[in-house]
Amino acid sequence: MPALAFAAPFLEGLERSELRYQRCVDCGAPQTLARYACRQCGATRLEWRTAEGLGTVYAATVVARAPSEEFRALAPYTLAIVELDEGPRLMGHAAPGVAIGDRVRAEFFAFAGHKLVRFRPDRA
């Protein structure tokens, strides 16, 4: 169950190993997260598109102190915010050692009954 009913396309995308993002039908602006209106122009006609899965690392950390028992099994793990080539930013797991500015590609892994994204260096 998504926390936000209209964010369901994002979570359904994840289950199918796709990264989906919101885009304004009126002005074409892509946006981060899910909103009821376009951040740029305020229009409410929004569509979900699928990103290629390529992007650039915008921020990165290594989490040593996991917030729950299930994630303690993974710790330490790298989290990153990646700016997708299509424009939106997305938080995900990342390969150890990724740094700001690195080109990365999205992969997916199953964890605790869900799929999560993990970004790996893109060597292409």
Added chain:
Amino acid sequence: MRPAYIAGAGNTAFGRHEGRGPLDLMAEAAGRALDDAGLERSRIDGVLCGYATTLPHLMLSTLFCERFSVQPAYAHSLQLGGATGGAMLMLARELVRAGRCSNVLIVAGENRLTGQARDSSIQTLAQVGDADFEVPNGASVPAYYALLASRYMFETGLTEVDLSELAVLMRSNAAKHPDAHLKEPITRESVLASKPIAAPLKLLDCCPISDGAMALVVSAEPGRSPRVALAGAGQAHRHQHLTAIADTTNYGARDAAARAFGESGLRLADIDYLAIYDSFTITLAILLEEIGFAPRGGSADRVRKGDFLPGGPLPLNTHGGLLSFGHCGVAGGMGHAVEAYRQLAGRAGDRQTGTRRRAFVHADGGVMSSHVSLILARED
């Protein structure tokens, strides 16, 4: 509109209060604030309170009022994360200025340390993240701030050594306050060697989880001299979630500060005391720099020059801040304002930093999401 003054303040010690609940702690702090203001309970006609994660009651303000035996004409609670205390002060000022209330009691307290398991506390706080896009990754508040720090440090050149300077300053300030949670001396080296939490943040870059409470009285009556007026206030809310942050040169702090300065008719150069939110060392660095009390990337240089020491030109969080006085939620974020009031009123005891006339108070909630700035002015 008529002016509004801070007429009194009260607090419990921060740390462990085994067996005491939010209302117990709130009542102690509120009782001290009333004593400090010289007000009888019957004179309180407004009550604003925060929230307690250990007591998620639907009507915390009136629950408190009944137990504390006050019957105000206006009451509710307010929720804005770490900025709640600042927002309550701003609202209390508006209620007094508009003539709606004459004496508003602001109170918050929580047994956040001993009232729940640490994992439970960490998970409750993590929910300020986006429930579909961020939280499922195993993120936590330290992880959000660590990601924020990584980008800010990349852009500004601020280093982990720089951040450690802020932690050391807060600890040395807390050592002089009898009610602070953490007083054991620390050094740059011990901060850098402390346990990793979420790189680049280590244990001593993060505030502790504490039990405690704080209260303030905002009044139309100036009270004793010197009086401390609430001279300006401003807010800004540019995003909720970390990934939605668009501009690392304006998280909202600058906008909130500009609104407060504009209203007060004062400028940055008029300020001689700082009360700045410091949930993490990076929070304090960013806020000091964005508001303009240090150049971008230059907050640690000002620490090294001694500018923010109690004896310097711009004393900063002389109670020890969230990093060392402690953090129990809403009351933690009120601690900065309580100390600023005491410094301006000349009532900070052994910590008094001479005569301080204009304090700038800033709080942020979420992940640099909600910002409240306040300007306090001493009037002799």
